[in-house]
Amino acid sequence: MTIKRTFFQIIFSTFIVFCTQGQILKPGCPKFYRHSYELYSDSCNSLIKRVGYNTFKNEVSIILNNGSKTFISSDSVWGFRRRNELPVRVYNQYNYELDYIFPIFIYSKHYYKGTNYYFSKTLDSPIFSFSEKNLRKQLDFMDNQKIISEKKLKRLIR
Numbered sequence: 001m002t003i004k005r006t007f008f009q010i011i012f013s014t015f016i017v018f019c020t021q022g023q024i025l026k027p028g029c030p031k032f033y034r035h036s037y038e039l040y041s042d043s044c045n046s047l048i049k050r051v052g053y054n055t056f057k058n059e060v061s062i063i064l065n066n067g068s069k070t071f072i073s074s075d076s077v078w079g080f081r082r083r084n085e086l087p088v089r090v091y092n093q094y095n096y097e098l099d100y101i102f103p104i105f106i107y108s109k110h111y112y113k114g115t116n117y118y119f120s121k122t123l124d125s126p127i128f129s130f131s132e133k134n135l136r137k138q139l140d141f142m143d144n145q146k147i148i149s150e151k152k153l154k155r156l157i158r
Contacts, residue, residue: 028044028081028083028084029044029048029081029083030049030050030051030080030082030083031044031051031081032048032051032060032062032072032077032079033077033078033080033081033087034077035078036078036123036124037123039079039087039123046065047064047065047066048062048064048065049063050063050082051063051080051081051082051083052082053074053088053095057071058073058074059072059073059074060074060077060080074090074093077090078090078124089123089127091126092127095109096108096109096127097109104119104120104121104139105120105122106118106119106130107119107127116129116130117129117130119134119135119138121138121139
């Protein structure tokens, strides 16, 4: 039973990656997301010219093609995407760029001297610093082993 379950999880996870990776990680038109499931939508709102984040007001700013500006509180937004950039999640008034989606969601936060990496189990779960200690604490053994063995992710672990 365990082998079947593990096999099913691998197949299902692979299916999810192939179905979503092109949509989530493909840069495109500017958007703002009220919920995480909106990441899977390919539709673009032609009225939106630019989307950004105002750190002083903790608001997502939306500039329309007619020049008008709208501000939305960061509490009521899951995230946003600037034109031709990756999606950004707003969590606890910080911005995290969504970089990698399998088998966990990996985010990056760019600082003036470097980049820090973070992870979450799902798109809506809390974000943790990407360290071996946090991986062990937050994930079950099989997921933890998959992540530690993944070459792309191994170099990110602090």
